[in-house]
Structure formats: structure tokens, C-alpha cells
Amino acid sequence: ARVNDAYQIDDTMSWYITGHGGSHDLKFGGQYEYVGARSTAQDNSNGTFWFGTDQFFNANNARTYPERLTIRVPGPLESYQKAHFVAAFAQDKWRLTNRATVSLGLRYDLEVQPIDEIDNPEFPDPSKYPLDSNNIAPRIGFTYDLNGDGRGVFRGGYGRFYDKTHFELISAILTAGTFSNSFGVQFPLGTNNVDPGPSNGVLPLDPMLRGGPTVNRALLESLYPPGSRVKNTGTVTLDNPDRVIPHTDQITAGYERQLWNTISVSADYVHARAREQFMLQDLNPGLRTTTSRTAPLVRINPAYTGAVNQPINAGSIDYDALEVAWVKRFASDYSYRVSYTLGNSRGNTNGAGIPLSGFQ
Numbered sequence: 001a002r003v004n005d006a007y008q009i010d011d012t013m014s015w016y017i018t019g020h021g022g023s024h025d026l027k028f029g030g031q032y033e034y035v036g037a038r039s040t041a042q043d044n045s046n047g048t049f050w051f052g053t054d055q056f057f058n059a060n061n062a063r064t065y066p067e068r069l070t071i072r073v074p075g076p077l078e079s080y081q082k083a084h085f086v087a088a089f090a091q092d093k094w095r096l097t098n099r100a101t102v103s104l105g106l107r108y109d110l111e112v113q114p115i116d117e118i119d120n121p122e123f124p125d126p127s128k129y130p131l132d133s134n135n136i137a138p139r140i141g142f143t144y145d146l147n148g149d150g151r152g153v154f155r156g157g158y159g160r161f162y163d164k165t166h167f168e169l170i171s172a173i174l175t176a177g178t179f180s181n182s183f184g185v186q187f188p189l190g191t192n193n194v195d196p197g198p199s200n201g202v203l204p205l206d207p208m209l210r211g212g213p214t215v216n217r218a219l220l221e222s223l224y225p226p227g228s229r230v231k232n233t234g235t236v237t238l239d240n241p242d243r244v245i246p247h248t249d250q251i252t253a254g255y256e257r258q259l260w261n262t263i264s265v266s267a268d269y270v271h272a273r274a275r276e277q278f279m280l281q282d283l284n285p286g287l288r289t290t291t292s293r294t295a296p297l298v299r300i301n302p303a304y305t306g307a308v309n310q311p312i313n314a315g316s317i318d319y320d321a322l323e324v325a326w327v328k329r330f331a332s333d334y335s336y337r338v339s340y341t342l343g344n345s346r347g348n349t350n351g352a353g354i355p356l357s358g359f360q
Contacts, residue, residue: 008033025093033085037167040078044184047071049213052199057213062203066213067195067294069187069206073224077182079174081167084112091139099148105139109162111245113170119178120238130243135162137247146255155268156253163246169278169354170311172237178304185224185234189305192286196294233305238283240310248274254323262331270321274347277315278354284308314357317347 012029050068058064091105110133117123141157176183187208188195197204204210207219224230254268284304286297301308325339349355 023095031087036082042076086110099145103141107137109135132244151258194294272319274317276313279357280309315349319345
């Protein structure tokens with residue numbers, strides 16, 4: 001569950017100038033936004049058991065015992081994230097002649113998301129957090145009446161667009177650090193570890209699994225006392241001091257033609273080049289001691305039991321599209337639009353959330 005509060009102030013000024021050099025439509029604006037999100041999570045508090053067989057549990061059959069348990073400890077998650085967004089822009093739509101218009105613009109975005117970087121060895125000062133202050137976004141566009149009859153226009157443009165860092169993409173930095181008061185743990189300890197007992201026909205070696213698919217609360221609370229801040233033995237997420245805001249450069253070009261008084265057709269090409277997209281790098285990758293499915297997973301850094309994920313700006317996506325449309329503008333009490341897009345996207349990430357990089 002999450003409760004969001006947002007407060008936003010916007011101001012824009014327009015200034016129109018007409019002269020011998022054409023007309024100018026100038027706009028200047030600024031924006032400030034504060035966003036806060038209070039989150040609570042109690043998922044998996046009763047645990048999830050994993051089995052190596054689909055047989056019903058039988059206390060007298062070791063092969064039916066669970067070989068893995070995941071559970072949230074030591075209690076529910078309570079966290080609060082906040083962010084400040086500041087933006088300013090200036091633009092000019094300059095009508096050069098009756099046939100040509102040029103648009104020029106510049107935008108600046110600043111994002112401040114305070115994070116306590118405690119227990120992160122890459123931040124000597126835990127009060128310092130990533131602050132990307134170089135987000136300058138130029139924009140340019142044009143339209144031109146090819147035939148001078150006011151019925152057809154060639155148009156195009158370029159712009160850079162900066163994203164906002166969505167809370168859910170980096171919330172694990174706050175909730176799943178080296179020490180935490182709520183995180184997911186797996187038994188046997190270590191992400192993707194499997195107890196070899198059941199598959200070999202013997203009882204599980206891990207004490208949390210020896211009682212079958214029932215959580216041993218007394219043992220669990222002795223390992224992770226309720227209400228305490230304890231060492232995270234699950235997946236740890238550490239922030240990256242070099243983390244920056246992802247951006248996309250977009251180029252468009254197209255033509256629109258009026259066929260009749262209320263009917264027009266158009267075709268546009270769009271290219272989007274997304275760079276510095278978020279992905280996760282595992283700083284503590286593991287390797288099984290043998291090729292067996294139940295072999296122990298050995299991590300390169302014994303200070304951490306499981307994976308140590310860090311957000312990096314390694315993702316890139318390229319997108320090309322042809323967009324065509326048939327439009328009837330509003331007249332005689334109705335309008336309609338028929339459109340089709342042929343698109344092609346490729347990259348090293350699908351852009352959904354913040355996936356783990358598979359290129360380590």
C-alpha cells in the first residue's frame with residue numbers, strides 16, 4: 001500500500017511580438033513540485049515454501065519436505081520517500097513567413113531525492129546522495145508549407161526529454177540496505193540456495209525446513225528479533241554515487257495534407273533514442289560449486305550472503321516508427337480519426353522497471 005502527497009506550483013508567461021522580421025510567440029515558465037510517498041508492506045510475512053517435487057507433503061517421506069523458504073523479517077515495512085522537482089523553460093515560436101515557422105526552446109530539470117546512504121561503502125558521507133544537475137534539454141522544430149496554398153505542411157523536430165526517477169525504482173535502496181528493519185530472507189541463507197536434503201531422500205539440513213511446511217516462529221524470532229534493525233541476509237541494494245537521470249532524444253519528420261475542407265491525411269517518422277536507462281548490476285555474483293541444481297552458491301564477497309544489486313545507467317533502447325493517419329475534423333456534429341503505427345524497438349533492456357543486467 002502507498003499513500004502519495006504532491007504539491008505543485010507552475011507559472012508561465014507569454015509574450016507576442018510582431019515586426020518586419022516576422023512574429024514571435026515567446027513563452028517562459030517554471031515549475032516546482034514536491035512529492036512524498038509513505039509505503040507499507042506486509043507481503044510474504046507468512047512465508048513461501050518451495051518444493052522439489054509435486055507430491056503431497058508426507059512427514060514420513062523426506063522427498064516431500066520443502067527445500068527452500070522465503071519470508072519477510074523481522075516485521076512489516078514502513079518507509080517514506082520524498083522528492084523535489086524543479087524545472088524552467090523558455091521557447092520561441094518564430095513565424096518567419098506565411099509559409100515557414102521555426103520553434104526554439106530550452107528546458108532545465110533538477111531532481112532532488114534525499115536518501116540516507118548509511119552503511120553504503122561508496123558514500124563516505126551518508127548525508128550525500130546522487131544529484132544530477134546537468135539536465136539541459138534543447139528543443140527545435142519547424143513547419144513549412146511546400147506549395148504555398150495552405151493545404152499541405154512539412155514538419156519536423158528534435159528534442160531531449162529527461163525522465164523522473166520513480167520511487168519504486170529505487171525504493172529498495174531505503175528498504176533493503178546492508179542493515180534493515182524489514183526485508184525478504186531465504187533459507188538456506190543466500191539467494192537461490194537450495195537445501196540438498198529432500199532431493200537426496202533425507203530430511204532438510206536447514207533447521208527452518210526440518211519441520212516441514214510450517215514456519216518455526218521461535219527460531220525465526222531468535223534469528224531476527226521483531227522490531228530490530230538487523231543484517232540483511234537476503235538481496236541487498238546499494239545506491240550508486242554516479243547514478244544520473246535517464247533521457248531520451250527524439251527526432252520526427254512528417255507531412256500532412258488537406259484533401260477536402262474537413263479531411264486530411266498525414267505520415268510521420270519518429271525515432272527515439274533512450275540512453276542511460278536504469279538497470280541493476282549484481283556486485284556480488286555467485287557460482288555454484290558444481291553443476292548440480294542443489295549445489296551451494298558461493299558469492300565472491302563473503303561479507304554478504306546474497307546478491308548485492310546496484311542501479312547503473314547501462315540501458316539503451318532505440319525505437320523507430322511510421323505513423324499514418326486519416327482525420328476528419330469536427331464538422332456537422334461529428335469527427336473521426338483512423339491511424340496506424342508500424343514500430344520497431346530494440347535494446348539491451350525492455351524498459352520495464354529496473355531489470356537485472358544480463359551482460360556481466
